[in-house]
Amino acid sequence: MRRVIKIGVAVILCLLLVLIVGGMLFVESERLDRLAQREIKAYLERRFPMRVSLDGVDVRLLTGEFEISNFKIYSLAEPRQPAIHIDRILLNYSLTRLFKPSVSLDKLYLKSPRIRIIEEPNTRLNLTNIFSERNKKPGGKPFSITRVAIRRLDMVDGLILYQDEPVRVETSEGGLDVVWTFEETPERRYTGSVDLSALDIAIADFRLDDTVGKVAFQLYDNAVRLPSVDITSQQVNVKAKGALSDLRGKVYRFETRVNANVPKIKHPNLGEFFQEGIAEANGVFTGTGGDFTWEGRVQSPLMVFMEFPLRRLESTVRMNKDEVQVQRLKANLYTGLVDARGTLKFHEAERSQFRVEASGVSLRPQLVQLELEEVGVQGAGDFTGVVEWPGTRFTRISGQGRAFYRGKFTGFGNAEQAETSPAANVAAAGIPFEGNSRVSFRNERVFFRDGTIGLPASSIQYAGQISFQGVYDIDFSGQSQQAAELVRVAQMMGLSPDQAIEKYQIDPRGEASFLARLYEEAQEPHVTAEVKAGDIYVQNEALGNLEAGVRVAPGRVELENVRVQAPDFRARLTAQLRTVETSNQLNSVNLELENVPIGRFLPFFRAGLPVDGVASGSVSFHETTRSRYQGGGQVVVRNGEVYGEQLGPVSAQIAFQGNQVLLDGVQVSVAGGTVSGRAVINLDTQVATLDVRGTGLDLQSVQAVRTRTEAAGAVSFSIEGEGSVKAPNFRVQASAPTVAVKEYTFEQVQLSANVRGRKANFRIQNVFRGKPFDIAGDVGLDQPYPVNAAVDLEQLPIEPYLALLGQELPKLTGIIDGRIEVEGPIQYPDRLVGQADLTLLKLQVENYEVQNTEPVKISYTTGVLHIPRVAFRGPQTDFRVEGDVTLKERRPVTVKADGTVNLALLSGFTPEGTAAGQLQLNAVVTGTLDRPRIVGTAELREGA
Known part of the structure; x- marks a missing residue:
């Protein structure tokens, strides 16, 4: 029975629920909305001392939504302006939650709420009047909802106004749960x-x-x-x-x-x-x-304020509605201490002001912060001053004070590196400095005035400004008793061309001064400077005094009135250089030379080139269009010297036409002859076209010939073709009617060579006593000038070619047949390798003649002539010989000989008189070619 009753009750409840839902479906929505609107207004005005206005209510029971539009609450003391004004209120709720003395909302959406808080005559705020007598029901007990739970509260574009001061309020995402009991x-x-x-x-x-x-x-x-x-x-x-x-x-x-x-x-x-x-x-x-x-x-x-890390910050503060009084603020900054006190104002019409004292603040981290890690400075700084700004607008900071700093330029980014690697940098010992400047702040800029930096031998002054965004404009001036000190400082700060200084061994030894401006324009760095330096040395050679004006901008370098002066010469240069990542290009040049020693400036262009002289003249050109030039000039060189050869006056006309440089009218006297010609250089391809001719050059006046041989004669030559320094392509012709070497005369001497790349293919021809000589091969144009040559010989007299060797050999004459090959570096004759395959070797000494009985293969390696065992025969002579003859230094000899030798043959090798007869010999010849020694057995037959 109980079970039946339970089932019956459940059925009745279900039917009741169906009836309720069905009733809701048939309720006229507009009537329900109007009813809800009246009840909300009546309840709130009955419950609280206020007047309520709302335009409409939309109740959607089945979806659980409740929307109120244009909701306003007025205080009874101020009926003209609403205390609360909300354009739209949207509530999402669940039906089951309505049967409790609470409000539980899934979502509350408030659009543009305006809450005006005003004071009523009883001085109480209108929103606190929930304890009014109206709160009581006739029963005497207050009616109150015990909980408001909102799963999501969205308040958009809200304003709270108190004493006409607006405060914007918005909420989103989360919710709140308010519970209370009376x-x-x-x-x-x-x-x-x-x-x-x-x-x-x-x-x-x-x-x-x-x-x-x-x-x-x-x-x-x-x-x-x-x-x-x-x-x-x-x-x-x-x-x-x-x-x-x-x-x-x-x-x-x-x-x-x-x-x-x-x-x-x-x-x-x-x-x-x-x-x-x-x-x-x-x-x-x-x-x-x-x-x-x-x-x-x-x-x-740790508090990082405006990129400054303040560690272990402590401060005593007193704050009110108008200001924050910082009675004392202490913090560590970059190994130093900061102490500040002052007042922060909340209103922009008043100025916040702080007095700041900083001491022992490390300079290194500040350079890193400014992305200047490469600047090698170690040290610390102090600051004392006052900073201020309107209200809390830190961006409009201003103030003034004085900064002090001391330390040393080390050339390293950190102190440990400077201490552990002093040998790695010439400036590792460091250059101590002290300095100070007046500092002021305004309009997001820091201004420096009366700045000084003192070095042991130098003094630098500066003034300028840096914006908070990093834009700078600073003027410098300096004087030094030792210009090298300023150069070292510039190296440590990454402002000088270290490679050039080391490469050319630039050493300023005198006094120096400079004026410079470093500034940023269009987010790019610019530099203008005027420099004076005395007693500049290059590779330990005195160059002179330097004055220069420099302007550096993105993609452009301008040199203005660069003057190098010394007692014996003067040079002046003005130039504009266009710079890009891949190359540099001149825009204009104006060069004036007066008695300039070429040798002193040559290291800047090509070190080790054996060229010298004194140059005078002027050259001027400018760029007409991209990489096209117009201009010219004339240069004269006196006391010229090339590879040790003395030159007479050299003159040349220089012209710039488009992409070409023309050297015309080149004329020079050398070795008793004349060299003239012209050259055209293409600036785009760096290819030169040459047409050079020389006539009447006396070989004995040529240093390279005179020190190696006694050759004499008049030579003419020509060089034609085109090419670059790295890839020459020229034809060389040289000839002489006769060339005399001692008492021997060569006729019809000719040299021809084709230069291709870094190698020349050559051929040398001459005639001696009607016998032609023809040698051909290849020679490299770079040190040590490798050669590979060969010559075929036919009944060739040997005496003039022995004379070319310049050796004091016995007076030999003879004829040879065969082939000679030679290979190796000409610059180092001792390293040459040669081989002679001779079918005929007929020698004559003091009118006594011997001849080989079989082919001979003689080799030459590292200055030593190696003779294999070979047999010679002649009148009363039949002997065999083998050994080594050194043709360098003291010319030692080690030769074995055995057989019968006519003493007349040996007399040519001994300085003491003459001999005659026959000698049976089995001995070793040692000593030198000048003083041979014979060790062994010898039997004299019919000798005298």
């Missing part, structure tokens, strides 16, 4: 709490993301106590307790503890200037109405 006590107290769940809140310029926490409250007729406040967000964590002890008098006191991740606080005057740091503030918040005071202590292990 306690029937003489105090008539409400007790409750507010729980926040992942709510994003934006109040004015502050934003709190993912806000969670709980606020416990006790609401009295004229007081609110907050026993505990514990709120956490991404930006701040707040713990507090206290009370509004007098709502009418608006008196309050709270003890607070706040931890703030300052960079995450989305406030234009905080997050923008704080890059890192978590601050903890402990203090007491008291006040009456809008007049409040917070006193406490702020500290942080």
Whole structure:
């Protein structure tokens, strides 16, 4: 029976539920909306002392939505302007939750709410009048909802106005849960709490993301106590307790503890200037109405403010509605200390001001912060001054003070490297310095005045400005008793061409001075400078005194009035150079020379080139279009010298036409003859076209010939073709009617060569006593000038070619047949390798003749002539010989000989007189070619 009753009751309940739902479906929606609108207005005006206005209500029961449009609440004391104005309120709810004394909403959407807080004549805020007598029902007990839970609260474009000061408020994402109960006590107290769940809140310029926490409250007729406040967000964590002890008098006191991740606080005057740091503030918040005071202590292990890392920050603070008084702030900065005190004003009409003292602040981290890691400076600085700005607008900071600094230029980015690797840099010992300057701040710029940097032998002055965005404009001037000191400092700061200084061994030994301006324009660096330096040496050779003007801009370098002066010469240069990543290109040049020694300047162009002389003249050209030039000039060289050869006066006309440089009218006297010609150089391809001719050059006047042989004669030559230094392509012809070597005369001497790349194919021809000589081969044009040549011989007299060797050999004559090959570096004759395959070797000494009986293969290696065992026969002579003859240094000899030798043959090799007869010999010849020694056995037959 009970089971049947339960089933019956369940069926009745289901039918009742169906009837209710069906009734809802048939309720006329417009009538329900109007009913809801009247009931909301009547309930609120009956419940609270206010007037309510709303344009419409839309109730959608089945979807669980409730929408109110243009909702306004007016205070009875101020009926003209609404205290609360909300364009649209949208509530999402669940039906089952309506059967409790609470409101539980899935979502509450408020669009453009406007809440105006005003004071009524009884001095109470209109929103606190929930304890009015109207709150009581006839039964005497107050009616109250005990809970409002909103899973998601979206407030868009909200404003709270108090005393006509607007505060923007928005919320999103999360929700809140408010619970309260009314306690029937003489105090008539409400007790409750507010729980926040992942709510994003934006109040004015502050934003709190993912806000969670709980606020416990006790609401009295004229007081609110907050026993505990514990709120956490991404930006701040707040713990507090206290009370509004007098709502009418608006008196309050709270003890607070706040931890703030300052960079995450989305406030234009905080997050923008704080890059890192978590601050903890402990203090007491008291006040009456809008007049409040917070006193406490702020500290942080690390706070990065405007890129400056402040460590172990501590500060005592007193704050009110108008300002923050920092009674003392202490922090560590870059190994130094910072001490500040002053006042931060909240209103822009007033100026915030702080006095700052910093001492022992390391310079190195500041250079790294400015991306100047390569500047080798170690040291520390001090600052004393006052900074100020309007309100909290840090970007409009201004102030003034004085900075002091000391340290040394080391040439290294860190001190450890300078200490452990002193040998790696010529300036590792460091150059000490001291300096100071006046500093002022305004309009987002830092200004330097009366700046000085003192070095042991130099003094530098500077003034200028740097913007907060890094744009700079600084003027420098300096004097030095030792110019080398300024060069070393420039090297350490990465401002000088170290490679050029080391390559050319530039050494300024005198005094120096300079004026310079370093500035940024269109986000690119620019430099203008005027430099004077005395007693400049290049590769330990005195160059002279230098004066120069320099302008450097992106893609352009200008040299103005570069003057090099010495007692015996003068040079002046003005030029514009276009620079790109891949190449440099001259725009214009104006060069004047007066008695300039070529040898002193040659290291700047090609070190080691054996060229010297004194040059005078002028050259001027300018760029007409891209890489096309117009101009010219004339240069005269006196006392010229090339590869040790003395030259007479050299003159040349220079012309620039489009992409070509023309050298015309070149004429020079050398070795008793004349060399003339012309050259055309293509600037695009770096290819030169040459037509050079020489006549009447006396071989004995040529240094290279005179020191190696006694050759004499008059030579003519020509060089024609085109090519570059790296890839020449020229034809060389040289000839002489006769060339005399000692008492021998060569006729019809000719040299021809074809130069291709770095190799020349040559052929040398001559005639001696009607016998032609023809040798051909290849020779390299780069050191050590490798050669590979061969010559075929037929009945060739040997005496003139032995004379070419310049050796003091016995007086030999003879004829040879065969082939000779030679290979190796001409620059080092001792390393040459040669081989002679001779079918005939007929020698004559003192009219006594011998001849080989079989082919001979003689080799030459590292200056030693190796003779294999070979037999010679002649009158009363039949002997065999083998050994080595050295043709360098003291010319030692080691030769074995055995057989019968006519003494007349040996007399040519002995300086003591003559001999006759026959000698049976089995001996070794040692000593030198000049003084041979014979060791062995010898039997004289018919000798004298």
